[in-house]
Amino acid sequence: MGAEPPASRWRQLMDRVRRSLLPESNGKTDEALEVAELASSTALHLFRQRSILQEEWIASFQPGRASLPTLLALGCPPPRGAGHPAAKSEDICSGRVKVRTTxxxxxxxxxxxxxxxxxxxxxxxxxxxxxxxxTELDQEASCLEMPWTMILLLxxxxxxxxxxxxxxxxxxxNAWKTDxxxxxxxxxxxxxxxxxxxxVDSIPDFWAWLRLGMLPLLGNTWLWSEGRLDAAYAATPFSTPDLPTVLDLSYGIFADEPWGNASLPVRGDFLHxxxxxxxxRLQQERAIGxxxxxxxxxxxxxxxxxRWLGKPCMLATPSYFLRPxxxxxxxxxxxxxxxxxxxxxxxxxxxxxxxxxDGAVPEVGPADVRPAKAELRRLEAHLCRLRGSMTTRRGSSSAQWRTTRTMGFFPR
Structure with a gap:
């Protein structure tokens, strides 16, 4: 027969300890001490053996499998069909083994x-x-490049x-726009x-502004201060010979030192x-009817x-219904x-x-050149009339060597 299991030995020792402590066992103190000492040494031996078996079990653990001595050492009940050398842990206290393993x-x-x-x-x-x-090298390179970048920018x-x-x-x-x-x-x-x-809030206002306001600034006219034309205006009819005909350009140090002169009016002059x-240039953009x-x-x-409409309908792109x-x-x-x-x-x-x-909707655009600088400029006066009879206006000027123009457009 094989060796007696440690659990059976432990139960036998516990029974002997209980019998030695019964009332009828008075006088058997030596036997009780001997049994207690034997029980203590057996418990220590079992604890050590259990710890060793547990460590071996954890080290060589295969999921779902457990050997019989290891399970008995861990305090599990014997498996069903006790001659089986390796039973599944699900059938033998699988919960305790899994928890301790986890x-x-x-x-x-x-x-x-x-x-x-x-x-x-x-x-x-x-x-x-x-x-x-x-990172440090990249930052250092960026700092070293900063002076050259600033020099390039400047x-x-x-x-x-x-x-x-x-x-x-x-x-x-600003001079063009203000004028x-x-x-x-x-x-x-x-x-x-x-x-x-x-x-300018209507089409007649636009033509009145162009004919009476804009063209006198661009045409061959010359403006004099008040009082210089009194003689010409006093004559009936208007006396053209009384108008000044020559302009002296006195740019010398002294007033009687003219730099040059020009016949009046100066052709193509603008703002002197x-x-x-x-x-x-007058240009018209309109919708196709x-x-x-x-x-x-x-x-x-x-x-x-x-007959009731009197004229075809017009669809424009971009739409003239909205503010441009x-x-x-x-x-x-x-x-x-x-x-x-x-x-x-x-x-x-x-x-x-x-x-x-009669029906024209212009873009007005004079091109001018400044003799001293040979600089081309563009002047724009935008007048946009929407379908709801609303007129929007905007003035701008650009002098970056380009042609000059003033424009307005109205849909019919």
């Missing part, structure tokens, strides 16, 4: 993590160190300023014009220091609603009418505007 795994994992944390606190990974060194700013001369450009732009806004007046009463470009190169664009009830006879964007005014999509008003007398230019007033 706890042991957690302890090992915690110990491993603690060891790794201690190593991380005392050591630096090579990848982190190389990334730090690379050089570009200086060259741009010397080439484009934005200070002079700004002065010229259009303040001096292109209409609705005259004697010598005072009551309306400016910002008072600018010269109009070609003339005024068609009867198919009209939306009327189908029950109405065609000849009836055509600023960039719309800088380009014409497909102008239908283009007229040039070349430099001539003011009376000729005004007569041309009267002839074109």
């Amino acid at each position: 706890v042991a795994k957690k302890h090992r994992l915690n110990a491993k993590l603690k060891k790794q944390a201690d190593e991380d606190q005392t050591h630096v990974h090579l990848g982190h160190y190389l990334a730090y060194v690379r 050089s570009f700013a200086v060259v741009m300023f010397m080439h484009l001369r934005p200070d002079q450009v700004l002065v010229v732009e 259009i806004e303040e001096n292109a007046n209409f609705a005259w009463s004697e010598h005072f014009g009551h309306k400016t470009v910002y008072d 220091f600018n010269r109009i190169v070609a003339g005024v 068609s009867w198919e664009a009209c939306h009327v009830p189908t029950s109405m006879p065609e000849d009836l609603w055509k 964007e600023v960039h719309w005014a800088h380009s014409f999509h497909s102008p239908q009418r283009v007229e040039w008003m070349l430099s001539g007398s003011l009376q000729e230019l005004q007569q041309m505007t009267l002839d074109m007033e």
Whole structure:
């Protein structure tokens, strides 16, 4: 027969201890002490054997399998069919084995993590160190490149300023814009014009502003101060020979030291220091009309609603129902009418505007050149009339070596 299981020996010792402690066992103290000492040594032996078996079980654990001695050492009941050398742990206290195995795994994992944390606190990974060194080198290179970047930026700013001369450009732009806004007046009463470009609220207002306000600034006219033309105005009829005919340009040190002179009026002159190169261009953008664009009830006879409308419907792109964007005014999509008003007398230019007033919607654009700087400029006065009879106005000027133009467009 095999050796007696440790659990049976432990139960026998416990029975002997209980019998020695019964009342009828008085006087048997030595035997009780001997039994207690034997029980203590047996318990210690069992504890050590159980710990060794548990460690072996954990080290060689296969999920779902357990050997019989190990299960008995762990305090599990014997399996069914006790001659089986390896029974499944699900049939033999599987819960206790799994729980103790999981706890042991957690302890090992915690110990491993603690060891790794201690190593991380005392050591630096090579990848982190190389990334730090690379960052420091990149920052150092950026700092070393900063002076050259600033020199390049300053050089570009200086060259741009010397080439484009934005200070002079700004002065010229403001001069053009102010002249259009303040001096292109209409609705005259004697010598005072009551309306400016910002008072243009209808198509007749636009043509009045162009003919009486804008063209006198661009035509071959010359303005004198009050009192110089009294003799000419006093004569009946108007005495042209009484008008001054020569302008002395006194730019010398002394007043009687003229630098030059010019016959009046100076052809193509604008603001005394600018010269109009070609003339005024009138350009019209309008929607294309068609009867198919009209939306009327189908029950109405065609000849009836055509007589009632009187003209075809027009659809525009971009739509003229909304307030136009600023960039719309800088380009014409497909102008239908283009007229040039070349430099001539003011009376000729005004007569041309009267002839074109019937249905024309212009873009006015004079091109001028400044003799001293040979600088081309563009001046724009945008007048946009929407379908709801609302007119929007905007003035702008640009003097960056480009042609000059003033434009307005109205849908019909």
